[in-house]
Amino acid sequence: MGNDDEDAGQAAQPKRKDARRNKETLLDAAASVFVTSGVEAPVRDIAAKASVGLGTIYRHFPTRADLIVAVYRHQVDACAEAGPALLASSETPHAALGQWINLFVDFLVTKHGLAAVLQSDNAGFDTLHAYFLDRLVPVCAQLLEAAADAGEIRSGLKAYELMRGVGNLCIGAESDPDYDARRLVELLIAGLRQPQR
Amino acid sequence: MGNDDEDAGQAAQPKRKDARRNKETLLDAAASVFVTSGVEAPVRDIAAKASVGLGTIYRHFPTRADLIVAVYRHQVDACAEAGPALLASSETPHAALGQWINLFVDFLVTKHGLAAVLQSDNAGFDTLHAYFLDRLVPVCAQLLEAAADAGEIRSGLKAYELMRGVGNLCIGAESDPDYDARRLVELLIAGLRQPQR
DNA sequence: CAACGATACGGAACCATGTTCCGCTTTGGC
DNA sequence: GCCAAAGCGGAACATGGTTCCGTATCGTTG
Numbered sequence: 449m450g451n452d453d454e455d456a457g458q459a460a461q462p463k464r465k466d467a468r469r470n471k472e473t474l475l476d477a478a479a480s481v482f483v484t485s486g487v488e489a490p491v492r493d494i495a496a497k498a499s500v501g502l503g504t505i506y507r508h509f510p511t512r513a514d515l516i517v518a519v520y521r522h523q524v525d526a527c528a529e530a531g532p533a534l535l536a537s538s539e540t541p542h543a544a545l546g547q548w549i550n551l552f553v554d555f556l557v558t559k560h561g562l563a564a565v566l567q568s569d570n571a572g573f574d575t576l577h578a579y580f581l582d583r584l585v586p587v588c589a590q591l592l593e594a595a596a597d598a599g600e601i602r603s604g605l606k607a608y609e610l611m612r613g614v615g616n617l618c619i620g621a622e623s624d625p626d627y628d629a630r631r632l633v634e635l636l637i638a639g640l641r642q643p644q645r
Numbered sequence: 646m647g648n649d650d651e652d653a654g655q656a657a658q659p660k661r662k663d664a665r666r667n668k669e670t671l672l673d674a675a676a677s678v679f680v681t682s683g684v685e686a687p688v689r690d691i692a693a694k695a696s697v698g699l700g701t702i703y704r705h706f707p708t709r710a711d712l713i714v715a716v717y718r719h720q721v722d723a724c725a726e727a728g729p730a731l732l733a734s735s736e737t738p739h740a741a742l743g744q745w746i747n748l749f750v751d752f753l754v755t756k757h758g759l760a761a762v763l764q765s766d767n768a769g770f771d772t773l774h775a776y777f778l779d780r781l782v783p784v785c786a787q788l789l790e791a792a793a794d795a796g797e798i799r800s801g802l803k804a805y806e807l808m809r810g811v812g813n814l815c816i817g818a819e820s821d822p823d824y825d826a827r828r829l830v831e832l833l834i835a836g837l838r839q840p841q842r
Numbered sequence: 843c844a845a846c847g848a849t850a851c852g853g854a855a856c857c858a859t860g861t862t863c864c865g866c867t868t869t870g871g872c
Numbered sequence: 873g874c875c876a877a878a879g880c881g882g883a884a885c886a887t888g889g890t891t892c893c894g895t896a897t898c899g900t901t902g
Contacts, residue, residue: 463877464870464877464878465870466869466878466880467869467878490858490860491860491861492859492860495881495882500880502860502862502882502883503863503882504881506860507879507880511860512861564764567761567816567817569820572860608824609823609828609829610829612824613814613829616815616816617810617814619813620766624809626806627809628806631802631806632810632833635802635810636836637836638835638836660848660849661849661850661898663850663851664851687888687889688889688890689888698852699853699854699890699891700850700851700891700892700893701850701851703889703891704850
């Protein structure tokens with residue numbers, strides 16, 4: 449860890465500089481295509497955008513999922529790191545949890561189609577699944593535990609479940625003006641509160 | 646309406662008896678394949694199971710979504726009809742709402758992959774979308790309104806949103822033992838309650 | 843009951859996508 | 873400048889939805 453790469457099964461930094469350059473180009477192209485066409489954009493589109501062959505994509509990113517992880521890694525990391533910070537700076541653990549979940553929801557809703565792909569149980573998206581969960585579940589668990597210890601929420605809900613639930617609620621939120629994922633997530637978090645104390 | 650067909654854009658009953666027979670065979674085969682391989686099973690598998698050509702499937706059901714609708718229509722209808730009944734027989738509107746949502750969740754969780762396909766924004770699944778929403782949203786709206794009138798829940802949440810949220814929460818629930826959609830939906834419904842009165 | 847038009851059938855073919863493979867090109871150390 | 877290694881492009885393959893059309897079947901009519 450600390451190499452700017454290699455953290456989640458990504459291929460290590462290539463040796464040849466053209467390869468390194470191509471990888472950057474690809475990351476940029478992918479990010480750009482994801483913004484305009486969504487995360488489910490065809491690999492060919494990304495290759496075209498980067499003026500690169502398909503082989504090149506697949507050498508750098510063994511799978512579509514790896515590419516997605518690479519593009520969003522920084523933001524996921526940022527979200528993960530925000531957890532402890534919020535816990536430290538918030539009035540109550542429950543408040544921190546709420547704010548952190550909001551961060552996560554904003555992230556998901558902002559990336560066209562990410563939430564959907566995140567739940568896809570198609571083999572090949574394991575990397576994606578794994579990265580998000582490895583990175584975020586522990587943070588969520590910490591927040592949840594703090595809130596539970598403070599007696600603010602019912603206990604017994606695993607962090608994993610909450611993350612999945614929230615992720616699920618975000619599916620399709622960006623393409624349907626009549627569906628407000630944020631509100632539903634708020635309701636969910638509200639339902640998590642201890643009935644009264 | 647009342648013809649046992651034609652209610653949701655399905656092709657009307659074919660004239661020739663072999664055609665009619667094939668349609669039944671197909672429905673049975675599809676139902677059976679859906680149970681074992683999930684709703685996302687390839688059309689070809691269903692054709693094979695029914696010992697029928699691909700053309701036959703597509704003549705009877707213009708799209709995969711139409712086939713799915715046809716297979717589950719009765720159950721969706723039953724769910725829709727249970728709404729008013731529950732409202733009449735339950736202590737409070739909120740209880741009725743809770744029970745009705747449970748019915749819906751059980752239905753979704755039981756049908757491998759249905760929840761996922763229900764949210765798919767791929768063109769071609771409009772029929773599916775439309776049928777579920779047309780049938781269930783009004784019922785949900787009625788329950789919601791009754792509960793709101795009774796002052797049991799916060800108002801302002803549209804039935805459509807609730808249905809989508811619940812549907813979303815059910816995605817992947819059947820293939821992941823660590824994810825309990827029912828509990829999360831309960832939490833959501835709990836969050837819907839009026840804070841206190 | 844044979845003929846015939848309408849209806850339905852089967853499945854090859856087409857399109858889109860993810861992924862693999864391999865002959866050719868570029869790079870970088872000598 | 874030369875060469876092996878590293879990398880590249882994109883044709884080809886697999887899968888899955890959907891379309892098309894030549895052929896088979898049905899049922900009506902003479």
